[in-house]
Amino acid sequence: MTETRTNYAKRLECEQLAAAVSWPCSFESRRHAGRSSNLSRQLRLIASKEFNDRFRSGWVLACVLVWLGAIGLTSFLGLLQIGRIGAQGYERTVISLLNLVQYLVPLLGLLLGHDLMVNEVEERTLRLILAGGLSRARFLMGKFLGGCLTLTVPLLLGFTVAGTAVGLTTRDSSVAPFIRLAVSGLALGIVFLGLGLMVSTFSRTRIQALVFALLTWCLAIFVFDLVGLALLVSTKSPTAAHEIELICDATHVNVAADVHSEFDITTNAKPRTIEPTSNSSFWLMLNPVDLFRAANLETQLGFNVSLWTSLLVTSLWLVVTLGAGLWKLKQTDL
């Protein structure tokens, strides 16, 4: 009987799922297969399944559209309040996009990560996966890599397409700030994906995980800065005041980075720089959102966040969140 096109497509996907590698069928011959090849195959399987599931559910496409729309609209309508319509150059697009990215990307990461583990536990599919010889560490890593892929594809697609459109329209060749925004935004999303995954391993139900994920988002985006300001007010420490002014206070950051001020005829507001102190890195390590903000406002703040600091902080956050997630997963009886 002739195979229908749909069945053929499904079959093809299954064959890809089965890693397109000819593996010996009997256990006796399989047991000699290398550990590392098993590791990469299992990670690839879990990650690709996660991505395929999200792709089918429309998540990936929705994210691509959101990013294209957000970047395009921000760039083309970003100066609407001063009566201008049209594409802005990369630097202005970056400043306009900064708030959107710092709010939306962590939320995407957390929403993506919050049900990665708890879903498998609630649906009881994790039992069958573990019974098949997959270790908990490999499963967690596979899920994390799948989440990274699901986050990376729409973000990079959105940034690439919209960035190209901005460049072609404005003939702006100084693309470095835009690339830095895309890469640091992606890193920010991955850190929050790790946080979401940790939340997922610590939660008993999907609803609980969603609540914790949203609380984490509020904590990182709003509460951290407010608590910092409260500390400043209560202690009146000049050093703390300086640190918080530098990193946390959104109003001052916006003044420092106010690219629209040159069009503002009512005030003489000028972008200003704030001298950093040695404690700045400590504050940046506490909240990846602040690190992201500081890394993208280097010129405006006159504050240099080194690549090594960024890599170190990102790695530390991932090690802590994934480590805590693995510890909890290993303690969990299914």
Next chain:
Amino acid sequence: MNPYLQIRQLTKKYGGTVALQEVSLAVERGQILGVLGPNGAGKSTLFGCVLGFTRPTKGEILLEGHPLTDEERTSFGYTAERVALYPQRTVLENAAFFGALKGLPITEAERQLARVGLQSASALKVRQLSKGMLQRLGLAIALCGQPQLLILDEPFNGLDPALLDTLQSILREEQERGATLLISTHTMSALEPLATHVAVLLRGRLAAFDTIDSLQAEFGQSDSLEQVYRQIALQDPPMEEVFA
């Protein structure tokens, strides 16, 4: 020579509740061990410990004399009492995925689906399957890759007579191939023609473990497995006496 699977002094506690208490048993290759006991006796916990999704509080599980590792579980097959798969994916996709985790090609998944009579349903979504079809799919996934140890948790529940015959003949074929089977069930009539050994768990403790013939001889006048089980269960004091 070491037995194929050896469980030593296995204890599992959930807080103050003892689910398994110092259970020790050994199974040789090719044996079929029926694990019997009332609900909550610890059968699924015992299987969970062997399969790695329940952490023992104490004791050890040895495979051919050495501690069981995750890697070695790729040679195991398992069906749960309530088969849980990915409902939005098709029968073939589910079988292919779980087979691929063990390093098996898609042809192996297709072969096992045909064996349990699900070949024509391979394009159906799992959420569209009846309970019987779902159980068959669970069995097909467990059979992928010629497992050395098959662990079946209540596999006979809710099966119609024709399906029961099919399942029994498949399990016999697996035993003849050399696989070791652990089967928990309340349907003793279905287990009796298959099992070589029986373990009875009562409140987490191993109340009996031997061949069916030896147990029948020990509990005289018992000519069926069900009667043997009832005799053993009678030895266990009722719950009220334990807590008195």
